[in-house]
Amino acid sequence: MDARLERILPRVLKPARYVGGEYQQIIKDKADVDLRMAFCFPDVYEIGMSNIGMRILYDVINRMPGVWCERVFAPWGDMDAEMRKAGIPLYALESGDPVSEFDVLGFSVGYEMAYPAVLNMLDLAGIPLRSADRPDLTPLVFAGGTSCCNPEPMAPFFDLMVVGEGEEVDCELLELFRHAQKSGWSKTQFLEAAAQIQGIYVPAFYEPEYNDDGTIKTVHTTHNAPARVTKRIIEDLDACPFPTHPIVPSTEIVHDRVNVELFRGCIRGCRFCQAGYVYRPVRPRKTETLIKQGIEALKSTGYQEATLLSLSSSDYRPLSDLCDGMLEYCEPRSISLSLPSLRADNFSMDIMSRLQKVRKGGLTFAPEAGTQRLRDAINKNVTEEDLLNSCRVAFEGGWNGVKLYFMLGLPTETDEDVLGIAELANRVLHCWRQYAKFKNRGVRITVSTSCFVPKPHSPFQWEAQVTMAEYQRKVNLLRENIRARNVTYNWHDPDTSFVEAVLSRGDRRIADVIEHVWRHGGNLEAWGDYFSFERWMNAFKDCGVDPYFYACRERGAEEIMPWEVIDMGVTRRHLRHERDQAYKAVLSPDCRKQCTACGALKLMTKGGCCDA
Amino acid sequence: MPEKLRMRFSKTGRAIWLSHLDLMRTMQRAFLRAEYPLKYSEGFNPHAQISILLPLSVGVSSVCELMDFQLREDVDLTQLPERLTSVMPEGIVIHEAYPMENKSKFLKWLRVTARLEYDDRNLEEMAAGLNAFYAQDSIVITRKTKRGEGQTDIVPAIQTLNATAGERHVELEAMISAQEPTLNPDHLIAALRQLKPELAPDFAAFTRQEVYFENGEVFR
Numbered sequence: 120m121d122a123r124l125e126r127i128l129p130r131v132l133k134p135a136r137y138v139g140g141e142y143q144q145i146i147k148d149k150a151d152v153d154l155r156m157a158f159c160f161p162d163v164y165e166i167g168m169s170n171i172g173m174r175i176l177y178d179v180i181n182r183m184p185g186v187w188c189e190r191v192f193a194p195w196g197d198m199d200a201e202m203r204k205a206g207i208p209l210y211a212l213e214s215g216d217p218v219s220e221f222d223v224l225g226f227s228v229g230y231e232m233a234y235p236a237v238l239n240m241l242d243l244a245g246i247p248l249r250s251a252d253r254p255d256l257t258p259l260v261f262a263g264g265t266s267c268c269n270p271e272p273m274a275p276f277f278d279l280m281v282v283g284e285g286e287e288v289d290c291e292l293l294e295l296f297r298h299a300q301k302s303g304w305s306k307t308q309f310l311e312a313a314a315q316i317q318g319i320y321v322p323a324f325y326e327p328e329y330n331d332d333g334t335i336k337t338v339h340t341t342h343n344a345p346a347r348v349t350k351r352i353i354e355d356l357d358a359c360p361f362p363t364h365p366i367v368p369s370t371e372i373v374h375d376r377v378n379v380e381l382f383r384g385c386i387r388g389c390r391f392c393q394a395g396y397v398y399r400p401v402r403p404r405k406t407e408t409l410i411k412q413g414i415e416a417l418k419s420t421g422y423q424e425a426t427l428l429s430l431s432s433s434d435y436r437p438l439s440d441l442c443d444g445m446l447e448y449c450e451p452r453s454i455s456l457s458l459p460s461l462r463a464d465n466f467s468m469d470i471m472s473r474l475q476k477v478r479k480g481g482l483t484f485a486p487e488a489g490t491q492r493l494r495d496a497i498n499k500n501v502t503e504e505d506l507l508n509s510c511r512v513a514f515e516g517g518w519n520g521v522k523l524y525f526m527l528g529l530p531t532e533t534d535e536d537v538l539g540i541a542e543l544a545n546r547v548l549h550c551w552r553q554y555a556k557f558k559n560r561g562v563r564i565t566v567s568t569s570c571f572v573p574k575p576h577s578p579f580q581w582e583a584q585v586t587m588a589e590y591q592r593k594v595n596l597l598r599e600n601i602r603a604r605n606v607t608y609n610w611h612d613p614d615t616s617f618v619e620a621v622l623s624r625g626d627r628r629i630a631d632v633i634e635h636v637w638r639h640g641g642n643l644e645a646w647g648d649y650f651s652f653e654r655w656m657n658a659f660k661d662c663g664v665d666p667y668f669y670a671c672r673e674r675g676a677e678e679i680m681p682w683e684v685i686d687m688g689v690t691r692r693h694l695r696h697e698r699d700q701a702y703k704a705v706l707s708p709d710c711r712k713q714c715t716a717c718g719a720l721k722l723m724t725k726g727g728c729c730d731a
Numbered sequence: 732m733p734e735k736l737r738m739r740f741s742k743t744g745r746a747i748w749l750s751h752l753d754l755m756r757t758m759q760r761a762f763l764r765a766e767y768p769l770k771y772s773e774g775f776n777p778h779a780q781i782s783i784l785l786p787l788s789v790g791v792s793s794v795c796e797l798m799d800f801q802l803r804e805d806v807d808l809t810q811l812p813e814r815l816t817s818v819m820p821e822g823i824v825i826h827e828a829y830p831m832e833n834k835s836k837f838l839k840w841l842r843v844t845a846r847l848e849y850d851d852r853n854l855e856e857m858a859a860g861l862n863a864f865y866a867q868d869s870i871v872i873t874r875k876t877k878r879g880e881g882q883t884d885i886v887p888a889i890q891t892l893n894a895t896a897g898e899r900h901v902e903l904e905a906m907i908s909a910q911e912p913t914l915n916p917d918h919l920i921a922a923l924r925q926l927k928p929e930l931a932p933d934f935a936a937f938t939r940q941e942v943y944f945e946n947g948e949v950f951r
């Protein structure tokens with residue numbers, strides 16, 4: 120270990136997250152390695168190690184002979200300051216080698232608020248922030264992850280961005296890069312070739328031209344880059360490797376357990392939900408595959424908990440069989456099984472009571488909106504009856520807490536919808552009074568609201584976010600109307616949502632703002648410890664960018680979006696149709712009832728079908 | 732009924748940064764990976780019956796850690812060290828496992844070594860100064876306790892101490908009291924910072940070398 124590092128570690132919080140050495144980390148002999156990749160996660164270790172995408176890609180990339188992929192996380196502020204003071208550059212956990220010595224840096228960027236942390240990591244590594252300031256082929260700095268479905272705000276910083284699932288395309292990219300290094304290609308030569316791979320967006324080859332009103336007039340394509348970049352998917356998940364020997368962190372992380380990934384995509388199509396559209400088409404894994412992978416991972420890690428992961432786990436058709444198969448292994452070994460994304464329906468509650476035999480804390484539901492009309496408008500296919508039934512089952516079964524999540528500021532929302540939240544909470548309370556098994560323990564009903572952020576590639580991508588003042592008014596209205604002692608109301612501040620709204624639908628002109636924020640001390644913006652609204656507002660001002668133009672403006676039906684080049688499968692026409700249905704409060708059927716031809720099926724080039 | 736067992740292990744290298752809690756969790760998972768069935772307590776929230784004799788501070792190395800545990804079935808103890816080590820994170824090595832005979836309260840002395848780094852001071856002078864400092868009849872330091880600050884004389888807890896100048900740093904070796912009273916090796920350095928800052932090193936790295944009974948015999 121670096122002697123300088125040894126000196127600073129005793130002074131920082133949770134030093135174990137900065138040293139690597141965990142069980143099942145991958146160490147390779149440098150003599151056998153000709154390509155070194157730093158897999159960079161722009162958040163702290165506890166968050167990054169809980170990210171299933173990073174676990175999958177670490178495994179897949181390290182399966183490539185001659186390639187060694189190591190992990191790099193963002194240091195917390197104390198460590199960052201100590202490293203800078205001691206002159207220690209950003210290093211990778213496995214080897215401890217400086218990131219600047221690597222051939223390739225791949226950032227996994229899942230959420231927009233992580234943008235400043237990306238810049239901070241590059242700086243700490245001693246690597247120029249902007250692609251244009253890195254004329255050489257090496258190091259290549261690229262990004263992947265959900266935030267790349269609008270690549271524009273970070274366009275000047277990355278050499279290229281990967282759109283969609285990385286298992287195949289990352290390997291193709293690394294092969295091409297290795298070839299480029301061996302053949303002595305220039306950076307431009309390499310990027311030109313990379314841009315021809317499906318799923319790869321090279322920002323430098325796209326030049327937006329703006330109208331006088333600030334909207335995009337057109338996007339010019341250069342270097343023969345494709346007019347549209349279509350996202351990549353894994354068509355057959357059963358044939359694709361899954362990490363059954365994952366790293367076991369020695370120190371506690373957020374999701375410290377075995378992940379079993381049931382399927383990708385979602386059949387529901389909630390109109391506010393970006394994930395519900397950008398991960399389509401729906402592709403399940405076979406039950407046998409999952410049980411095999413799950414048991415293998417439990418054996419290799421010694422974890423005492425496994426979670427059945429996906430966007431809406433109760434929509435996995437053979438969920439009962441899967442649970443039976445897993446429980447057969449887990450029960451005699453006291454391993455607990457959990458389901459993170461529960462719907463409020465009978466079937467889910469049934470499964471739930473089977474899984475959680477012992478621990479009975481709180482249950483969480485996300486009705487998202489307070490009235491049936493608004494739930495119909497957002498296509499959240501949950502009725503009040505479903506919700507109350509689920510609560511009844513829970514209370515009868517001995518649960519004594521329910522958390523209810525809502526959004527305020529959804530398109531078409533009226534004050535009646537806001538007040539509906541209070542009414543719904545009251546009905547849940549009433550349900551507890553009627554059915555609770557242990558009344559003497561009391562009940563805790565928690566209502567949480569956050570400010571809706573319209574996202575690219577969702578039906579609400581055209582919508583204006585409500586202003587912060589309007590959100591606050593709605594919060595106050597709701598607060599005045601939640602009176603029961605057993606109901607607690609928490610609301611998230613709208614200022615982070617406002618910044619998030621700017622970043623998620625921003626264009627290239629936002630890049631200067633992100634850099635400005637970082638230069639003035641911004642870093643891990645998803646953390647309250649770091650986020651400063653004032654810093655962002657100053658940056659907007661200094662860069663001459665009007666944040667309301669991005670957050671609170673309704674886009675015209677024909678407006679060219681900054682992410683227009685990116686093709687996520689689902690067509691713009693379909694999204695617009697869903698948006699129009701929202702304004703009529705008309706539900707759309709889920710994929711299982713009836714395929715609405717969203718467009719994602721075209722990604723199944725081998726003729727597979729959705730949700731098979 | 733399988734008996735109470737004890738094992739001796741090292742915690743060095745990158746593993747020294749694991750906290751006591753991290754280590755306990757790591758141990759439980761490693762036993763599961765190696766398929767050694769740890770005995771669990773009865774009750775609502777069962778936990779593994781393992782206990783580490785002298786919890787180690789974060790950042791301190793050790794080649795003489797002892798952990799007591801119980802298994803639900805008899806196993807071949809000669810194989811255990813290798814099998815368990817093979818499923819451990821880097822830096823944790825099991826040396827031996829045996830039926831527990833000596834109660835932990837009989838563990839009295841601890842031999843530690845330390846690498847004291849001085850960036851721009853004369854090592855010979857430092858070593859001589861250290862030997863003189865620790866040879867005093869009493870060294871009273873202020874330490875934080877649960878109830879505010881307290882004064883402690885650390886001299887009764889030091890049996891022997893010797894500092895020698897090496898080529899790059901000063902080597903310190905000391906026999907200190909592990910229990911009743913417990914002297915945390917850090918207190919040796921704290922004493923310098925409080926009473927003789929000119930001898931306080933720029934960095935100190937401790938290693939626990941061995942544990943002993945009251946009479947000086949090696950404790951197992």
Ligand code: SF4
Pocket residue numbers: 386399400401709710711713714715716717718719720729730
């Ligand atoms: S193609 Fe049809 S079934 Fe598949 S995700 Fe789109 S709407 Fe659903």
